[in-house]
Amino acid sequence: MTNTEKLIATFSDALTLDASKVTDALTYQSIPEWDSISHMVLISRLEEAFDVSIDTDDVIDMSSVAKAKEILKKYNVSF
Numbered sequence: 001m002t003n004t005e006k007l008i009a010t011f012s013d014a015l016t017l018d019a020s021k022v023t024d025a026l027t028y029q030s031i032p033e034w035d036s037i038s039h040m041v042l043i044s045r046l047e048e049a050f051d052v053s054i055d056t057d058d059v060i061d062m063s064s065v066a067k068a069k070e071i072l073k074k075y076n077v078s079f
Contacts (some may be wrong), residue, residue, distance in 0.1 A: 003050075004079050007072070010049045011065060014042040024066035050077050 001009070011026070012019040015033040028034055034042075043059050046052070046068065052075040054062075062068050069079050 003072075003077055006049055007046075007065070007068065007079070010045045011042065011068075014038060014045040022065060024064065024069070027064040028062070046072070050075065052077065 008019050008022045011017065011022040015022075015031075015038055017031075017033055021031075026034070028039060039059075039062075043054055043062070047054055050072060052072070054071065054075070058071045058074070062071055073079065
């Protein structure tokens with residue numbers, strides 16, 4: 001599984017969304033499934049999936065799938 005596939009699967013699982021809806025354009029609070037509670041679940045799942053510890057500023061800045069990729073790159077995850 002590539003990191004992109006892992007990212008999509010993690011978003012899909014954490015937000016209980018069909019994987020086809022997980023695109024770079026998907027943004028925080030643009031859908032009912034991605035609210036503040038599920039955001040924290042998502043962060044936890046991303047940390048587990050990619051074996052990283054995401055700092056608070058990055059948790060706050062993670063506003064889209066595209067931004068999640070950008071942030072994870074800071075933790076040496078390549079896409």
